Amino acid sequence: MKLVDIGGNLTNKAFKDDRRDVVARAGAGGVASVIVTGTTVPASVHAREIAMEPWPIEIRSTAGIHPHHASSYGPLARRSLAELGRTREVVAMGECGLDYNRNFSTPAAQRAAFEAQLELAREIGKPVFLHERDAHEDFVEILARHRHALAGAVVHCFTGTRAELERYLELDLHIGLTGWICDERRGKHLVDLVPRIPADRLMIETDAPYLLPRSMPGRPRSGRNEPAFLTHVLRAVAQGRGEPEEDVARATTATARRFFGLTPERDSGCPRPYRGHGARQ
Template sequence: MIDAGVNLTSSQFDKDLEQVIDRAREASISNMLLIGCDVHSSAASLSMAKLYGFCSTAGVHPHDAKDAPDDLSAQLCELAKSSEVVAIGECGLDFNRDFSPRPVQERVCSEQLHLAQQLSMPVYLHERDAHTHLRALLSEVQVNGVLHCFTGDKQALKYYLDYGLMIGVTGWVCDERRGQQLRELIQYIPNDRLLIETDAPYLLPRTLRPKPKSRRNEPAHLHAVAEQIAALKGTEQSTIARCSTYNFLTLFNLPAQGSNL
């Protein structure tokens, strides 16, 4: 399996990064996409990707849009010259927490969407409680990519699929409380449009037994996401693993032999 989204540069991994990667290896995680949330973390993710042979993204998360530099596109272009950088993002809109003013989020997201189109690169998208506004921005460009950590409704899912995006599913699907809507919509996500991701260290799957004492998520727990999706789809976990891995390699134009652990 491939973890299609992990915040491996998080300070939560500072003390035991090597052990986290070892556990991922033991859990048959063959690659990871390291997420960049601002210019600094994008550069750090790239450095880590080079060190371990992973992939990374370069972008500014909507939470950090207020601090985006004036020369954002130029800095992201420079990062994107590295082969390890396979997507622009994490970019998008988050009207749930509003850590950055909404007009600023929209401007910074639009800039990154146009940059991805210019560079012919996929986008790694974040959207929470902002479907209508992100839809308007997407209508101005034509990009491919993934809607990461999908938590929207059926109408939003249909739009993102019709637009041509992959759908990223995290441990949210393992949460019988917050994730009930997603659990009901899993059947509408075709296997050939599905990516699985941990978003670690966040979104620890509630189905894990025993639960880690740290309460921290990590790539080795990706199997719990695949297992829950398989149960909801009435298929085998191996089918979900195989399809999501193929989708990842196809979307990011990576060789099938690209197992980096």
């Protein structure tokens, strides 16, 4: 099995002490690639640094500012994200979007930062990794104006309704599903919706260290999720679609590789050559 975890927050301090072990377990668990999410400028720099290290599996990153941190977007941030976006390790711009659930940044600041990052992604020609929560209408309104010029767009951690899913598919978006679908309380509707997502639009992710799959036996007491647990998301998605896990694994991996321009086939145990990472300690 070769899976792609399209959203792993490996910059998170939860992985500070054992990132190597976490990635090794991911590889042993069938994960061939992890895309490390960038949520602020410093986190995006860090995510790329991680992607530059030698690993037994493929690690790539995104560069963007999460809506929670939208108020930190400005000309300096733009310049940093543009530089990162033009590097080989960064395969998508984001995470960006709108989150009116908690409004850590004002909705106006979120809309401005979102639109600016879509413009940047257009300029750079890389796809966008999107976050939307409780902001569907504004999100679609902004995105629709840029969609035609974007290389690609994935709504990560989709948890919405059937109508929202259909609107996203009409906009030719890709859909990322997390362990939310493994939660029999709040993710049940996703099990019903998952067959409606075309195979060439569907990708899977852990959003680790968040969203530990509830259906997972022997859940770690720390509550920390990690990319190795992607198989539990795969299982729930396959059950919801009524398809064999191997088929869903093959399809989601092919979709992710195409979407992010990842290495087509990569056997584990064959790390790419170490290229150093500058002055970082």
